[in-house]
Amino acid sequence: MGSLEAVFSRKRLDIDTLEELEEALILADLGARTADKVLREVNARVKDKTIEAGDGLRDGVIDILRGIMAGAMPSAAETIGQPQPWVLMMVGVNGVGKTTTLGKLAHHFHQQGGKSLLVAADTFRAAAIEQAAIWGERAGVDVIKGQPGGDAAAVAFDAVQAASARHMDRVLIDTAGRLHTKAPLMEELKKMQRVLGRALPDAPHDIWLVLDATTGQNGIAQVRQFHESLGLTGLVLTKLDGTSKGGIVINVAQEFQLPIRYIGVGEGVDDLRPFDVAEFTAALFDKA
Ligand SMILES: Nc1nc2c(ncn2[C@@H]2O[C@H](COP(=O)(O)OP(=O)(O)OP(=O)(O)O)[C@@H](O)[C@H]2O)c(=O)[nH]1
Ligand SMILES: [Mg+2]
Known part of the structure; x- marks a missing residue:
């Protein structure tokens, strides 16, 4: 952002x-x-004399980007958590923060009331199952664990x-992370998506991709791959x-018209914001 400061x-x-x-x-x-x-918009505003150098330019650019983002993102929020049970699959490449984000979400939902179930369907690594279980405990929600090496779709x-039988409100499914270029992961996730629809019509209701803000332009390729395979x-x-x-998401929002639901601002249980x-x-x- 240093070069932007120089421009401003x-x-x-x-x-x-x-x-x-x-x-x-x-x-x-x-x-x-x-x-x-x-x-192009800045140029137009310069001609109109509705934008000036310095902080005027900064405010102008912010205003323009807000317009672009708002136009690119369908309005959010109201459908989160609906219907009952609401089924969410959290996907993404390894290490982006899927499990952590689900733990934070479980906590957030627990505080809102209602019953949530955290599903450790990352059967790829034994440690991942334990990690999800620890988050479940921290959040005070029930956890269903898969077996290491087991069938992730069957667990989900x-x-x-x-969750349906127990009239629970939300099912939060953690999935394995591998490189998005690896076909088996996509096949595994597509299978989970299909199988969930058999457990409950219209499930999963949401599939969210977790993006690491530090990823840079590679984030575009990740969104494209997951979106084409699963329909995020x-x-x-x-x-x-x-x-x-996280400038990358402005690019992503434009390209794919996908809403950003939450942001992660730390490793703690409360470090999640709409x-x-x-x-x-x-x-x-x-x-700066
Ligand atoms: N600083 C910071 N760290 C985060 C955030 N979200 C997740 N992390 C950290 O990122 C690392 C990876 O997080 P995980 O939740 O294990 O990521 P994952 O996507 O589940 O990883 P895999 O299961 O291996 O694919 C952990 O050390 C987290 O504490 C965040 O918002 N801020
Ligand atoms: Mg994980």
Whole structure:
């Protein structure tokens, strides 16, 4: 974001400054297409004299990006947790924060009331099952565990049936993470998706992809792959407490029209926030 600060400190909005702005936006992971859109709008506003150099330019860019994000994202929130039981599959490549985010979500839902079930369907690693169980305990929700090496789809199926029988409200399914380029993972997730529909019509109701904010442009490839295979319904952006401001999701939102549901801002149980376009775009251009 340093190069953006340099642009915002220019006294004049000449061609050089605008070119620097475009480059800086691309460097901030917003993508060439978004940068181009912003530039065209900034140009129009410069002509109208409705934008000025310095903080005027910063506020103008924030305003333009808000418009772009709002247009790209179907309105969120109301359907989260509906119907009963609501079944969520959390997917993503390894290490992005799927299990942690589910643990935080379980806690969040537990505080809201109603009964949630955390499903440790990452049978790929024994440690992953334990990790999910620990989060379940921390959140105060029930956990259904798979067997290491077992059939992840079968675990998810049983869990949804049990949740239906026990009139539970939410089923939160943790899945294994591997490289998105590895076919077996996609096949395994597609199978889980199919099998869930047999346990409960319309399940899974949501499939959210977890993206690590520090990923950069590779995030686009991850979204494309998972979206093509599974038909995602939302995104979660994690690790926003680190150095990255997550400019990548502006690019992603434009390209795929997917809503960002939550953001992760730390490793603790309370470090989950609903996504807020206004807050996010302002933070993106915060003075360092
Ligand atoms: N700082 C920070 N760390 C996070 C956040 N979310 C997750 N982490 C950390 O990222 C690491 C990986 O998190 P996991 O939840 O295990 O990731 P995963 O996607 O389940 O990983 P696999 O199951 O191996 O695919 C852990 O050390 C988490 O504590 C976040 O929002 N901020
Ligand atoms: Mg995990």
